[in-house]
Amino acid sequence: MTDTGRNPGTPLAPDWFDTVAVNTPAAERRAASLTARRTVKKEWQAAWLVNAIRCIDLTTLAGDDTPARVQRLCAKARQPLAPHILQGLGLEALTTGAVCVYPTMVAPAVKALEGSGIPVASVATGFPAGLMPLPLRLAEIRYAVDQGAAEIDIVISRAHVLSGDWQALYDETAAMREACGDAHMKAILATGELKTLRNVYKASMVAMQAGADFIKTSTGKEPVNATLPVSLVMVRALRDYGARTGARVGFKPAGGMRTAKDAIAWQVLMKEEMGNDWLQPDLFRLGASSMLADIERQLDHHVTGRYAASHRHALA
Numbered sequence: 001m002t003d004t005g006r007n008p009g010t011p012l013a014p015d016w017f018d019t020v021a022v023n024t025p026a027a028e029r030r031a032a033s034l035t036a037r038r039t040v041k042k043e044w045q046a047a048w049l050v051n052a053i054r055c056i057d058l059t060t061l062a063g064d065d066t067p068a069r070v071q072r073l074c075a076k077a078r079q080p081l082a083p084h085i086l087q088g089l090g091l092e093a094l095t096t097g098a099v100c101v102y103p104t105m106v107a108p109a110v111k112a113l114e115g116s117g118i119p120v121a122s123v124a125t126g127f128p129a130g131l132m133p134l135p136l137r138l139a140e141i142r143y144a145v146d147q148g149a150a151e152i153d154i155v156i157s158r159a160h161v162l163s164g165d166w167q168a169l170y171d172e173t174a175a176m177r178e179a180c181g182d183a184h185m186k187a188i189l190a191t192g193e194l195k196t197l198r199n200v201y202k203a204s205m206v207a208m209q210a211g212a213d214f215i216k217t218s219t220g221k222e223p224v225n226a227t228l229p230v231s232l233v234m235v236r237a238l239r240d241y242g243a244r245t246g247a248r249v250g251f252k253p254a255g256g257m258r259t260a261k262d263a264i265a266w267q268v269l270m271k272e273e274m275g276n277d278w279l280q281p282d283l284f285r286l287g288a289s290s291m292l293a294d295i296e297r298q299l300d301h302h303v304t305g306r307y308a309a310s311h312r313h314a315l316a
């Protein structure tokens with residue numbers, strides 16, 4: 001992620017969100033219409049899928065992660081498409097947006113990505129629940145940065161959202177942003193646990209006021225992770241924040257996105273809501289561990305006319 005200008009944040013301003021109303025049925029209709037209305041023409045689908053790849057935070061966040069698995073993930077991030085597909089698309093080179101791992105896997109990832117230009121993102125702050133004393137959460141951020149992470153995906157305290165304690169949410173998130181130093185901070189809202197879309201909008205706004213460079217839907221561990229209606233509300237908050245401050249905060253849907261169709265759907269949402277500028281890795285990421293396999297399969301078919309068995313491209 002090149003530094004397209006960090007989000008400096010603002011003082012906590014509850015008047016920017018405390019009277020917000022979110023019409024849930026309308027958000028659901030708009031989200032559904034986005035993907036239904038704009039069907040990406042066949043010949044353009046490949047280009048949209050290639051663009052999705054350069055925006056993917058290729059992720060492994062499992063309790064059985066090992067340095068060997070992370071090395072394989074990084075090899076995939078360096079070469080997400082088989083050579084015959086790249087050639088068939090007329091592309092010289094292509095890499096993913098980042099690799100996203102747990103803090104203790106940052107060092108092997110940094111080593112495996114040396115010279116690639118691909119940043120390492122690390123989750124931190126007691127991912128996925130975040131229920132640890134703040135000093136330990138901040139220390140985990142500093143550890144991940146010291147290990148070489150260029151991006152930190154923090155998790156917010158859902159309890160502060162559910163109780164409407166915006167000052168506590170702001171203070172914690174601002175402290176996390178400070179602990180990140182030069183590392184870009186993505187704030188994971190765990191929207192599946194925030195109960196209402198109104199809370200999603202408010203949490204988005206407070207995270208951005210506290211200095212988040214990106215807002216991210218989910219850890220991938222909630223019962224419900226990235227959805228289009230939730231994403232629409234977060235992107236509207238990001239747009240409103242930008243209108244007030246001029247800051248450009250990025251958006252990262254994450255969790256449960258498995259297919260090439262998902263990759264196109266979220267890009268259509270970004271294009272329709274924010275415009276083409278938001279379809280590049282500095283401002284848009286797709287947090288996914290398995291979506292790339294289906295994208296590669298679809299691009300293989302685009303180039304060869306045949307479908308390879310999905311397992312052939314799955315990450316071992």
Ligand SMILES: O=C[C@H](O)COP(=O)(O)O
Nearest residue numbers: 219220255256287288289
């Ligand atoms: O941050 C990324 C998510 O944890 C990935 O979730 P996923 O494994 O459902 O793709």
